[in-house]
Amino acid sequence: MSNAQAQVIVGGVAKPGVSKGLISITVMLTTIMVILDMTIVNVTLPDMMGALGATSEQITWVLTSYIVIEAIMIPVTGFFVRMFGRKRLMLISIVGFLVTSALCGQADSLAEMVVFRLLQGFFGAPVVPMSQSIMVDTFPKKERGKAMALWGVGIMIAPVLGPTLGGFITEHLNWRWVFYMNLPVGIINVIMVWVLLEFEPAHKVTADWFGAFFMALGIGSFQLMLDRGNQENWFDSSFILLLSVISFLAIIAFILRSWGRENSIVNLALLKDRNLATSCFMMFTFGLGLFGTIALQPLMLENLFGYNAQTAGLVMAPRGIASAVGMFAISRFIHKVDLRLIILAGFLFASSGTYLFTTVSLNAAEIDFIIPSIVQGLGMGMIFVPLSTLAYETLPKAETSQAAGIYNLSRTLGSSVGISIVITVLNHADRMSQQGLSAHIVPENPEVSRWLALQGMSLSNLQPAVQKLADELNRQALMVAFMDTFWVVMMSFVVLMPLLLIIRRSKEGVQSNG
Template sequence: MSDQASKSGAGLNRALITVSIMMATIMQTVDTTIANVALPNMQGSMSATSEQISWVLTSYIVAAAIMTPMTGFLSGRIGRKRLFLISVAGFTVTSVLCGLAVSLEQIVLFRLLQGIFGAGLVPLSQSVLLDTFPREKHGSAMALWGVGVMVGPIIGPTLGGYLTEYYNWRWVFFINLPVGILALVGMMLFVPETEKVRRRFDLFGFALLSLAIGALQLMLDRGQSLDWFSSAEIIVESMVAALCFYMFVAHMMTAREPFLEPGLFRDRNLLIGLVFIFILGVVLLATLALLPPFLQNLMGYPVITTGELLAPRGVGSMVSMLVVGRLVNRVDVRLLVGIGLGLTALSLFDMAQFNLNVAPADLIRTGIIQGLGLGLVFVPLSTITFSTLDPRYRTEGTAMYSLMRNIGSSIGISVMVALAARHTQTNHAVLGEQLTLFRDPVTAFMGEQGLGLARDQTLALLNQELTRQATTIGYLNDFRLMAWVTLAAIPLIIFFRTHKPELANTAKEEAEAVPAEA
């Protein structure tokens, strides 16, 4: 009876820990996209230009990217629980300050601080869950964690649209206050602390990695507006990123106590997992970056309707991850990852057949299929990536995992938006060559649209429609390219080493995991 009570108590404690950290995770992941739809309202409120208001997003992304690799070091130096509490408290306070900002300078500064505090929330939550649950339940733990990480960015635009439409853009930040307080109280009461590790801080290594990541993020964020490598700024940023990254790797391999230990990257499953999560980041957020302008600018949907059409993608991911969490220990995870990538590619090929008359039912159907596929990949991928990693590298490993997902997202969005713009120009030129007054469709269009209009106005309408069609083809080409990238990743699953936990030794392994990880 005492054993049963003990198990019941342990189960309750795990549940309370999970709820607490999941609130922090969802709060941070929703914030990566919730502010996007509110930018036009912020721009008017702050009397800013389009380029100036974009720094509200850029400052957050760059700060979070630079600080994410610091998670492992800070966790060992001050303790994982203390770092988690500081991160949640700082993120919540800076969210409120963002909502209270009255000038562009203030909101950019507060978003920068918000990115610094929020950088460690996702890797810390993943690390805590892996240590809290026994090894045979890591699949279920990663399913719960994946719901927050995958669904958060998807529901962000929908939630942001509702709050901006019916309340005020400031509420996209104020909404974090109650969630942050509940998460903070829960973690203070239930999350255990880890032992501290005395380790010298490699300032030179951290500076090199920060410069590389910061320069890369700035290049990706500003490349489209500056016409990429025709701009001296983009060339300088790319050279700084490449040089600093090369110097960081060389320093890491030769320094006595480097910022990131080389042993972290000797685990084959982790390396393959980092490649996969990079690709997943490209597909997930690049798709989410392309669909809203496609639906709003080309098809004329309002913001609220756009959010509602994107929501089924999150529902599909949530259902898939909760189901697959029970299958991870029964089915070869490589098979699950392969099926998930196949479904994701199938949905993207289907989206490549869209046109400007696509029915809402087709948008919802492809969204659900893609959500199911991404959810089917995410949980087994997270499980197998860390299944063979030494527990003492766990927090650093989860930090690199989050960093690669974010870099993949940044590169994916930048490349796909740039390709869509280039394809639009090319398609406009090619299609324009076919439009002459000797073609019956052109004559019919000008006859229908030109009633009561001057010839120049009719030609302007024709050019507007030509631009819409050329832009549509550009988006469809992006969807098709992402589909082929997803399919190309499937053969990599053979390099994963499967790991079957021995249930008899689970308790002993988990008891040793916490002190070893710290």
């Protein structure tokens, strides 16, 4: 990229006289709208099945199509920013997202829905990295912690609110309104972007489209493998095995072809920056803890404790609120305290909160889930802001759009890997727990007869007694499996702590209190 192009890209983001607060609101609304659509659809799938004539396996493509295209599009955001400028690209993205949201609401078949979701993900994907780069460039370095806190609210809260809001809309309106609700918010976003942001001149740019093909093939295959792996029983499936080979070869080909190439659609050379590379890896692994917990907790609350989707969402909501509190609380100290110490404290809070999840029992009340969520959420907020700040601290301002694409790709892939890992661990732990517990359920064990007596049953009436024992075995085994899986999530926070020694601060990183 030429110096002239760099100057244009890092020029005034906002129009003269526009406050940073208005820019923040604009960016937050847009980010929340797009991120929310990743999780809000989950609870509507059973209702969609009947309306679209799809099976339980087919309907999951409504989620898969959006996730795969988003993962492909996020890293190329920097290229399109150079081509169109941020304001034009933001307008194109929001308008395209709105139109495709309306089309999703009108879909009458599974094929239509999958196509419209692909288009919705295509237009929505650039919004998140672009919004982060706008925040980084709008705020001076000394206020960047505040900027990342504001931006992080959408990233952290939207996935938690999605299932709750989706369940409420589906129950009281119709699943189609999950998509229609984007329209009023998106129209407000379009107006705010048009009025508040400054146009940047468009530039003629060249791209290595052959390398871009390898990137799309590799990331798309990898994301599809992660999303379908559990359903296909992983490498027992020839389809998953083929996807893994394709993704590995295509990603290697992309790296070999694109590293150091001037017209590469993604500037991989930015990963030479130690802070960006380390932060990307940490954000990737952080996705296991963040999105793994978001995937695990509703399953536990609904399957073991009988909560409906709306109640489960309300029980989970304090985590998002605590994350926001944690982000804003530490944003004031970003340039007064070593960020690595803040992140370390965040890891301690997050791992402690996750540990508390491993101590609950089948007799747990709602408060037993809310307290760990708050502790964990505080820690996640304390991690997210300084980690996002450190990622860009040693990079030139002209590279924020490209770096934001790489950084947010690590978050997206990390969330998918994390969800796949926790679901796989949960299924495996459930099987192992059932095998271990079933060995003790034998007629010779006096505890079996004692437990049946408490239920008003006995082995003399064999069939109902066996069914009752089987149901209790499944409950106990699944509870043990959830505890084991939360241990894995906890360790994902613990193992990241030593990596803080690799990250460095810039000379302006820590200012005195004076």
